[in-house]
Amino acid sequence: MILQAIAFYLFAGVTVASAVMVVFARNPVHSVLFLILAFFNAAGLFVLLGAEFIAMILVIVYVGAVAVLFLFVVMMLNIDFKAMREGFVSNAPIGVIIGFILIVELLLLVGGWTIQAPAIGAIATPIPPINEVTNTEALGHVLYTKYIYLFQAAGMILLLAMVGAIVLTHRTRPGIKRQVIADQIAKGHMDTVSVQKVPSRSGV
């Protein structure tokens, strides 16, 4: 029990601290690195909750893909972070007020959280007991059978995303020399070397 508590406070503390550093770090690259640290610690919190699948997804998707994308954007686009930081102090009160409203709303929502009896009976897919199957296994049982329609629909969306990305970015440029390996292999000495008869005393 005590070990779990220590782990929770460690993960939670580091998450909050690194989240603060994301905002306050002067160097944008450091901000992204702190964001990655926050993701890792959030994943640790999920593991503590017994949701190891979401923890792994968080690491793979957010750290592996999203954060790397952020790094690319930060490094490749020439963004003037000085200019973006202007007005931070003057806008801070508005941010604090909005944050306060959000937190009050969340507390109200959680406070009013009651799931009525008919709702419990209607839960779409009951969660199997955690000591019998792992999260990943439980998801696998329904994802490709019961929810095959949604799975295939997601496949169509990904295909469309690929087609769309190609449509919007692909350009055919004329005059580009491409390597054609077959031509290179098929080339013999007859194509490149010519034998000249040189009459004596006259040169080529």
Added chain:
Amino acid sequence: MLYQDALRLLPELFLAGSIIVLLMYGVFSGDSKTRSVVILSFATIVAAAVLVWRMPGGEGVAFAEQFQSDTFTRYAKILVLIGAGSCMIMSMRYIERANMARFEFPILFLFATLGMMMMISANDLMSLYMGLELQSLALYVVAAFRRDTLRSTEAGLKYFVLGALSSGMLLYGISLVYGFVGTTGFDQLNQVIAGLRGEGQPLPVGLVIGLVFVAAGLAFKVSAVPFHMWTPDVYEGAPTIVTAFFATAPKIAALALFVRVMSEPFAALTDQWQQILVFVALASMILGAFAALSQSNIKRLMAYSSIGHVGYALVGLAAGTQTGVEAVLVYMAIYLIMNIGTFACILCMRREGRMVEAISDLAGLSKSQPMMALALCIFMFSMAGIPPLLGFWGKWYVFAAALDAGLTWLVIIGVLASVVGAFYYIRIIKIMYFDEAAEPFDKDTGAETGFVIGLSAIAVVGLFVFLAPLENAAKLAASAVFGG
């Protein structure tokens, strides 16, 4: 079991399979074959419409109640396919002239159509979202299809950013509903919420907040006030054929979805969402009428006009009754016909190979192209709601349904807004018939566009004789939502 499920899904499966085959065909034969891809895509839409009409799997749910097919989905899907098919056939020459003849264009239209059919048939908040995303993603790409022009890319980006925001709102609402009710299926949601209300328990606050967010997300997709900001800019910036598509098929699909979500899973919460819809309908009608007055670009004008029309359609939904839903369905069909015709005319507005979009460019059209002027005149009178043209009957049905439900003041304001709206529609007619003639438009518009204009003009003038079958079809469709 699986066979029966697949049979119910057959139109969608057919469309998805055709998309993949056509994509392969396009990739291997290149952009030179764009015209044949367009024709094959049109044939696909026609075949899908036949499949939808025949309903090979019968009525019922499929795939763990994610998907449903009944008379309502059939009605809405046929309308969507009519819209998509007309835009597809008109796009054939347009994309060649506009220098955007790439084979992906018709395929993106097909993707969007597939998404619309999936959202109409959704029987679960999850499948609803999947269909909606498939449709929206395809629309973002076609809006930015002319990536070399600033306006088109701006339209695409603006639509994408605001669309993503609205999807976020919708998802937030869905997660709240799921959190407080414990299910996402339409039928179970209906039962659980009706059970809660039946026992007289207080409603969970989170459920109502979730409902509001879902309604806001859907209102964005139908471009109802106060979530309409994207519409004029996107309609103006996107290529005209894409604007024509935006104004017809996706709007019908989103309206059908709105009707289904409000009157099936949230049927027991009618008293909660009715006030939201009354406000949205009211604001859309008023803004659509007044903001269009000062427009000089015809695509922008049509954007405000479509905002206004969505307002009128939502009056029927706001009534919250079966007759109200019937009226929305009739209105959707009529709106579709009028808009296809009008946009077919707008597609003909070309001078020396370039599209012109100012309303003043229509001046003197009655002398240079009397037939087109006559058709556009018919569409404008119909949109303004002059009897006996079709547009009048659409308004008549929704207002009658709202009167039945006791929303008298909403109807009074609606009628006043349509009087204001009539001003800018009739102004176009005045410009065409009485203003100093401008240069004539190019005449090589192609037979398909002329055919679409002629057919919809005849429908607008003559279809009021056949309103009874349309009304019966709408009645049958509405009974599927309320009977089940």
